[in-house]
Amino acid sequence: MRFYNTLSKHIEEFKENEPGVVRMYVCGPTVYGLIHIGNARPMVVFDALRRYLEYRGYRVxxxxxxxxxxxKIINKSIEFSVDFKDISETFIAEYWRDSMALGVRAPNFSPKTSDFVPEIINAIQNLIAKNHAYVVDGDVYFSVRSFPRYGELSHRSIDELKAGARIDLNEKKRDPLDFALWKSAKPGEPYWKSPWGNGRPGWHIECSVMSTKLLGTTLDIHAGGEDLIFPHHENEKAQSEALTGKTFVKYWLHNGMIKYTGDKMSKSTGNIFLLREALKKYGADALKIFFLSKHYRSPIEFSEEALSSAAKAATRINETFLRFESEFSFAIPKQDSWINEKRSIFIDSLDDDFNTPRALALIFELVNSLNRAMDDGNERDALKIYHLLRREFCPVLGLFDLPERADNRSIEELVKILIDVRAELRAKKQYELSDMIRSKLRKVGIELKDMPQGTTYTFIKEV
Incomplete structure (x- = not known):
């Protein structure tokens, strides 16, 4: 298995620290709004990578x-006149809602910065003691020039680097490139007590502390969008290695950005397409096909045409699976050389710097073969292809693992039609028929609620 390592700028053979175990950290969202499909790309890509590592026998x-x-969270809390935790907890819950709808598995641990403040303070104290950080008027800064290897990840020398994203020129700093480890509290802001006064952690130190506390001093894989290479990941690397004296990460993996009219899709620029809107319009499998059809390191140009094409492909594949399941009885095929040959092609593709486009091409090819086998009534070949797709290849990429998802949009449209019919019946005072619709829907797990603004519905677990 080989990955392109941002640190070395080369494709390297993957060798984990502990035999059979992969420790993997992925930078998550800053929770002040709903996530967009730009946020969803690393979710899908690195969820699929995790699945593949497990498929290859690793414990991840x-x-x-x-x-x-x-x-941004503080500004949002001021805008709504609520505590910052009300903002963050709300959008964490919304994140889980969207990630579940997307069919992305939850990580083993999902730490929050606010739960690790004592550990962050302790790390900052140690950096100060090691002369890698200094205090100015209640703020604490990391001294970039105290770490000679700074710029190693982004492949730029300290003298070449200019103040960039999230680096503010500040007269308090000894050097414009120094970055905040601790920020003193402004009036009205949330704060924690520290040896330097009331304040809160800087952005970069939180990931260093949470990752090393949960995964150890050296991670196997650190992943995220390429926009995080500098300054965030560069700063993480510097402060972590200054703190421990050990290699922080063996393999740095970065996905390309989603471009919208040539610019990176982001909340700050406003050129976003919310994930839940995309899920409603195209479905989870279509979005995954859209993301995985490009190599993870390549940028993707946002295109509704491409998403529509991916949705059609997802529908065709779902229909093929449903056709097999309706025409053929369940059985488990015997392993043979043909299955092993296709499996080897699949593994070789993903072993090669996680080449999902090549793996997807094999899946599409096998779907066509499955349809031909079914057309010919060749049950033996159809069974082999179906199981290879349904039980191995598609689940590894997180595709079609929840088949009911493909039908949910149709169900929702049907419910809306029944609500409209029921409204007409109520307007004509045909209450017996309208009540019958409500009762029948409840029996299949859909509950209608008549509200002043109209009728809404929810899916219920117990019927």
Whole structure:
């Protein structure tokens, strides 16, 4: 198995620290709004990578954080006149709602910055003691020039680096590139007590502390969007290695950005397409096909045409699976050389820097073969292809693992039609028929609620 390592700028053979175990950290969202499909790309890509590592026999321990204290969260809390935790907890819940709808598995650990403040303070104290950090008027800064290897990840020398994203020129700093480990509290802001006064953690130190506390001093894989290479991951690497004296990460993996009219899709620019809107319009499998059809390191140009094409492909594949399940009885095929040959092609593709486009091409090819086998009434070949797709290849990429998802949009449209019919019946005072519709829907797990603004519905578990 080989990955392109951002640190070395080369494709390297993957060798884990502990035999059979992969410790993997993925930078999560700053929770001040609903996530968009730009946020969803690393979710899908690194969920699929985790699944593949498990398929290849590794035990994966995956951590993805939530940044739940940040300037944007504070600004949002001021806007709504609520506590910052009300903002962060609301959007963490919304994140889980969206990630479940997308069919992305939850990581093993999902730490929040606010739960690790004592550990962050302790790490900052140690950096100060090691002369890698200094205090100015209640703020604490990391001294970039105290770490000679700074710039190693982004492949730029200290002298070449200019103040960039999230680096503010500040007269308090000894050097413009120094970055905040601890920020003193402004009036009205949330704060924690520290040896330097009331304040809160800086952005970069939180990931270093949470990842090493949960995964150890050296991670196997650290992943995230390429926009995080500098300054966030560069700063993480510097402060972590300054703190421990050990290699922080063996393999740095970064996905390309989703472009919208040439620019990165982001909340700050406003050129976003919310994930839940995309899920409603195209479905989870279509979005995954859209993301995985490009190599994870390549940028993707946002295109509704491409998403529509992916949705059609997802529908065709779902229909093929449903056809097999309706025409053929369940059985388990014997392993043979043909199955092993296709499995080897699949593994070779994903072993090669996680080449999902090549793996997807094999899946599409096998779907066509499955349809031909069914057309010919060739049950033996159809059974082999179906099981290879349904039980191995598609689940590894997180595709079609929840077949009912493909039907949910149709169900929702049907419910809306029945609600409209029921409204007409009520308007004509045909209450017996309208009540019958409500009763029948409840029996199949759909509960209608008549509200002043109209009728709503929810799916219920117990019927």
């Amino acid at each position: 321990i995956m951590v993805q954080n939530f940044t739940d204290i940040d300037d």
